[in-house]
């Protein structure tokens with residue numbers, strides 16, 4: 001089997017080119033110098049110029065008049081129909097069943113064996129029948145899990161007119177280009193088929209309708225290009241699974257003879273046909289030449305109906321096999337050489353093959369719905385995270401307030417204890433008032449709530465991450481799944497709108513956090529303020545104590561010179577600070593703007609609830625001792 005056909009999705013694939021040399025007929029062998037084309041080693045064609053045989057120097061003649069062509073496959077007169085089918089087309093059938101498109105077309109001069117390869121006879125059928133027979137075998141083998149719909153259409157292009165071979169009354173049919181750049185034949189009948197016997201009947205009927213005429217070159221020459229299209233649509237039968245619908249099309253084309261019109265010695269109508277056939281084959285040749293040159297952006301498929309119909313097979317999402325045909329007879333040297341050169345050129349054509357690219361309106365709607373559902377879920381979960389954050393921030397604020405109440409109480413208790421010491425010296429601890437006991441209970445509750453919300457946040461954040469991943473995976477499939485710019489643009493806009501929604505939500509969350517930070521700073525500042533007042537009080541009292549000692553008898557308790565200097569600096573700082581605070585209190589606006597700057601030394605962890613731990617109940621406020 002040709003390894004070249006085993007398609008990996010989205011990969012560049014070269015056109016597979018096979019060359020078939022039919023057996024020489026007795027009348028051909030009698031008429032000239034015999035055989036000029038031989039297939040060697042299954043891949044090489046040795047082609048000789050018959051005139052070389054007249055040269056005396058046999059070796060020199062051989063070198064200059066013998067040409068070798070290498071193809072994917074080279075078949076000779078002994079190769080069976082089955083072998084040709086297995087090597088060129090069998091894998092295409094497998095790929096069509098996987099949802100790819102595939103084309104096999106027969107090219108060559110009149111009488112070179114195209115129809116024999118494509119259609120064959122009842123006793124020895126050709127590719128069309130064998131491919132359909134294999135396709136139905138696959139359908140039967142997989143019918144438990146998959147439901148299939150196989151439809152066929154068969155048309156011919158004759159004198160640049162398209163006719164339906166399955167409906168002889170259809171007349172000429174129009175070819176239209178859809179929004180995705182594919183060509184469709186309007187009004188072409190599609191027949192549902194379920195087994196190979198029906199296919200055989202339909203093909204025989206179609207071939208009878210085909211324009212055939214005896215010419216000087218062939219007894220039953222096909223004067224038209226015939227195209228058989230087999231569409232396979234499949235969907236999973238299994239319940240509770242996502243319905244996956246795949247469609248693949250197999251195009252099988254039997255082209256009209258490619259020889260020059262003059263060779264058939266035709267005049268009048270026959271000549272006109274020849275001219276048309278050659279015009280479309282010339283257009284096909286031009287397309288093949290253009291496609292074979294790497295980097296060519298524009299290929300003109302518009303010149304003929306045939307090239308318009310073959311646009312997708314040759315340039316688009318399709319695996320394509322060309323089977324070129326030649327006669328081995330010396331009398332057909334010119335046509336055979338032309339065919340060999342065409343086929344050689346066609347080897348360079350590459351197609352990009354994918355079974356994902358084509359997207360029906362139904363699939364498009366599903367993808368759009370999936371994206372919306374995924375985004376909405378993402379927004380919902382993000383909202384939940386925001387609500388949790390909000391709750392955590394409220395708890396942090398609450399914690400801050402309660403901490404102030406407790407600190408206030410510790411300060412007050414220290415004062416009360418020292419006053420009591422003076423009076424009674426019994427060392428009994430001050431009883432906590434009701435609001436302080438309540439504050440301890442509340443702070444305990446706040447801490448347990450913080451832990452609860454933190455673990456909830458962790459879970460919800462994980463859920464949010466998986467939602468984001470799902471949405472972006474869907475978004476990533478877009479370029480592969482759509483082939484229309486319009487579809488892509490629409491889905492891009494949809495994605496952008498939702499991204500903006502998410503961004504808006506993030507900004508709201510940011511705003512809430514900022515407001516909370518401001519509140520936290522207020523609380524922190526209030527705590528600093530209390531601490532400062534306490535320090536002031538301590539320093540002032542110590543100063544008074546030292547002053548009183550200074551006046552007393554104990555000269556050893558005199559403060560050092562250094563300490564006295566520090567007191568002076570402190571009182572200057574104190575006066576300056578008081579005047580700034582007075583100024584700020586008179587001007588609310590400026591006070592607010594001052595809060596906007598983070599107080600020096602305030603770190604994120606100071607604002608975070610995670611790091612706040614319950615203070616030990618009986619631990620009074622610790623101040624650094626002033627060392628003398």
Ligand SMILES: Nc1ncnc2c1ncn2[C@@H]1O[C@H](COP(=O)(O)OP(=O)(O)OP(=O)(O)O)[C@@H](O)[C@H]1O
Nearest residue numbers: 022109110111112113114115116218221222256257
């Ligand atoms: N490989 C082959 N083995 C045996 N007979 C062949 C083979 N190829 C072609 N023939 C015979 O040669 C004759 C011409 O072949 P065929 O009609 O297939 O040519 P064609 O290329 O389709 O010609 P046209 O373009 O005129 O339709 C037929 O009688 C056919 O049976």
